[in-house]
Amino acid sequence: MAYVAPVDDIMHALKTAAGIEALIADGTVTTDLDTVRAVIEEAGKFGAEVLDPLNWSGDQQGSKLVDGVVQTPQGWKEAYGQFAAGGWGSLPCDEEHGGQGLPQMVSMAASEIWNSANMGFGLCPLLTQGAIDAVEAHGSEFLKHTFLPKMVAGTWTGTMNLTEPHAGSDLGHLRAKAEKQADGSYRVTGTKIFITYGDHEMTENIIHLVLARLPDAPPGTRGISLFLVPKYMVNADGSRGERNDVICAGVEHKLGIHASPTCVMKFGEKGGATGYLVGEENRGLNVMFIMMNAARLAVGVQGVAIAERATQRALEFARERKQGRTASSKGHEMGPIVEHADVRRNLMTMKAMTQAARAICTVTARETDVSRLAKDPVARAAAANKVALLTPVAKAFSTDIGCEVASMGVQIHGGMGFIEETGAAQYYRDARILPIYEGTNGIQAIDLVARKLPLDGGKVVEAMLGEFWKTCEDVRASNRPEFGRMGERLSDCVIALSEATRYLMETLPSNPDAAMAGATPYLRLFGLAAGGVYLARGALASAREGAGPSPYIALARFFAENLTTAAPGLKETVIGGADSTLGLALSA
């Protein structure tokens, strides 16, 4: 089946969860609603017409290392060329470097579309954007001038080189080295693993951002610097120069995203790759942390994307596949399985979870925009704190539900779902990387509890809980019969989140292990509350418009009555589960 971009659902999230209209009205973002819709519609066409047809073939062919060169699947290079030519790689970039200066909210909506249509492809611009962000924010004028225009134009792609075999989550122990040269450049040596699009022949150059240590660097995370290492050197006139000392030494054989080459990269096998410092010496991790929020949000959006795609395919199958008697069956005829109550529960769960995660990611992108663009510095700071708080939720909740929804999608297909040619299994395989990369979801949960709850003495989370509660009050006050028990369930959920938050804030200083033991169920609880609240705001807006029955009211009500019901139990697990989590000896 063909992918169709969910333009209405995306616009609904932008309008009702993220309040884009108010930001346009007060001039925080300089665009208008028609432009936003037009961009999303055009992106939808590109995704459906160019990227979607390559998704399955790309999975089956995969990217391969042949004679030291990575070969991407058939059609990949041409598609990437069209992507760059269409300006799709430059949506959120500075206009100064050739970008289109669109808000993060809109850029993330487009990113959802690339990744729904073809996640193996979507990773390439995702990583390139990360590299652009780093150079834009911290690069010298030389680096910006030399590299940014072609990266923004999509003529060159970018990579992020963090992980080493022994240092994945704990970057403090990485060993790659960099030594300063007389000309101000650095010689970089070391091996990096899990490097997405570390090599390919789609573009004439690849710009690697590499974490490494200087010889005299302090140990741990305070001794890490960030370097830009191009695959090919760049001549003074901007033309491509000689090959730098960096090679792809292997491509991983993975569960999913087969088309996206996951490379082992070797820097300096012939003496040292030429690199340029980005930011200050020994401050590389700070540069990375600044970009990390955007990258984590982008991965959360991939979770939304794969959930959307899996839902579309399952819904289409459920409308066509006939098994058993249903409401519309005549005589002994079988009816479409979409009419079975249990199949409906799965489909409603898939739709509601997807729209909830989309709303969380859209709000996070909105706050990113406000944190950068608002005129009032107090508003910028407050928004930056919201981004910090919501980012781990956007990343982990959305990618967890990406996996769950993809699994439900397989299930709805029955035996056909297990057959690769059906396509549902690819989403199940592709989705599985999302809770792992860009900081595992366990690390997101720890980040939420240990670093984000204490922000500003707890006032950041307190303010957000207050906003959530306000929505609960609005829902209850609206007193609409079509809302069912949404107000009651959502209130129970936000109360549970508030109680779990209070417990964690109290426990964290005295017994951090007990707090960490509750981090994962707490993050899930946070996601359910945020998702339920944002969907409820959408329901309230739809009700105010009053144009008859709205799918957004139906989804919000379903979410509250069927999914936020897990909230009180999650709270109990957070508050009462630590002792038994930590009790049994598991070490060898």
Next chain:
Amino acid sequence: MAYVAPVDDIMHALKTAAGIEALIADGTVTTDLDTVRAVIEEAGKFGAEVLDPLNWSGDQQGSKLVDGVVQTPQGWKEAYGQFAAGGWGSLPCDEEHGGQGLPQMVSMAASEIWNSANMGFGLCPLLTQGAIDAVEAHGSEFLKHTFLPKMVAGTWTGTMNLTEPHAGSDLGHLRAKAEKQADGSYRVTGTKIFITYGDHEMTENIIHLVLARLPDAPPGTRGISLFLVPKYMVNADGSRGERNDVICAGVEHKLGIHASPTCVMKFGEKGGATGYLVGEENRGLNVMFIMMNAARLAVGVQGVAIAERATQRALEFARERKQGRTASSKGHEMGPIVEHADVRRNLMTMKAMTQAARAICTVTARETDVSRLAKDPVARAAAANKVALLTPVAKAFSTDIGCEVASMGVQIHGGMGFIEETGAAQYYRDARILPIYEGTNGIQAIDLVARKLPLDGGKVVEAMLGEFWKTCEDVRASNRPEFGRMGERLSDCVIALSEATRYLMETLPSNPDAAMAGATPYLRLFGLAAGGVYLARGALASAREGAGPSPYIALARFFAENLTTAAPGLKETVIGGADSTLGLALSA
């Protein structure tokens, strides 16, 4: 890493959840505890030494159709020969036909081991056992005499041919035909799909059990008959005769269980395959239903098996992989990730879910034994009802957690988990078939609510709830500090299950769609309650033995304080979620 059979955990479930000692003492089963342990230990050795080493290579090679013949992976034929020679295929079979007459409880424990070590292999004896059961229970003396001894000996394997392209879950619409011949045999024609081990060269013959319609059969499920169709005819002297008119026309390209050939079977392409009626004409589905409980339990056991295997691998990895500072770190050293609280939560969840599902399956097997072997017919009937009630829970809950635990196993490995060579991804792929085949988990949930709750006017479920409640009281009365809040949490869970049960019983007659909308969360709730209760019985037994801290007390407490906490929310979803589940138009 090598598989190690969890002999102690299996024995613990047999003793404390299934009460095998009492059944031995009162003569219901004729074996003794030493024999049981010896069988399980020997099975564990066979699984570890013969089947486990072929698991990964079997996945990578897969079974393939070459020139009309299915080729199984390297080493498969030899391993199957050893399996048959060791008598492992005959554990639960009648001694009359060469079987060992061991209880289902023990046979299922061995089945867990085959499927933990190598699920792609384990499916072959699983399906053969189903075919043996059908012939044992309903075959004519001719069929029993001609086919059973070699099937029991493992010389021939068996298959189950139900599904057709348009008739998966709804067998009433199947089209395969059978016409009676003058000699009393039948000519069978038709196409069947998803036939596990439909063809292979591991044994000299394959015995297919095939559902088909007679020319004058009534429409729907009351017009289906069951036929035995051998791949090769059998001469009067028992030797192998000529090839029957049945071929494998294709092998599916699947997400997982690559080594297990999933075949498209064509019967009667040259005029008709010779088949023999099993049971009565038009009563084929009744024969299938009788076997279905055993087959569904066997698939539930596969869920336990894959969860066990995934847990073992993840635990070993977590003990070895070092990232971040932990309790045992010195200075700047990294410690093993098993010491991180969040990783512990995942591992404890994996262990507790696995042991809970194992207990549910073991109790279901126990009741199967009692239903067949008890001297008292009232006890037999009561046990048969318990089997009927527990089977959908054993199948669906265990296979759902099989997938969930396999997914957590990938997660614990971080980036390595997504690399196929690590091995964790294979379990994630293999596990995904389990909620689908042998009746999807949605169908299990519907079966539980629509057919099993009303058994004997609701008295069957009422009696089981009474037993569950008794365990809650025992836990609370024991008042042991090491039980934490197990009694409280378990009681909340059983109360939630009781309330949800009452609601469904009341709703089912008047509004079946509303009841069906709650079927899946209800089954989960039932599984949490049953699992929690059986683990608690294990904890009580360990406490009575009083030999210091017991892992079974720790697991039971963790399960109650961290996982049964979901119960009240599931109840709310069952009771309050139907309207919004059914409200939104999803049809095309």
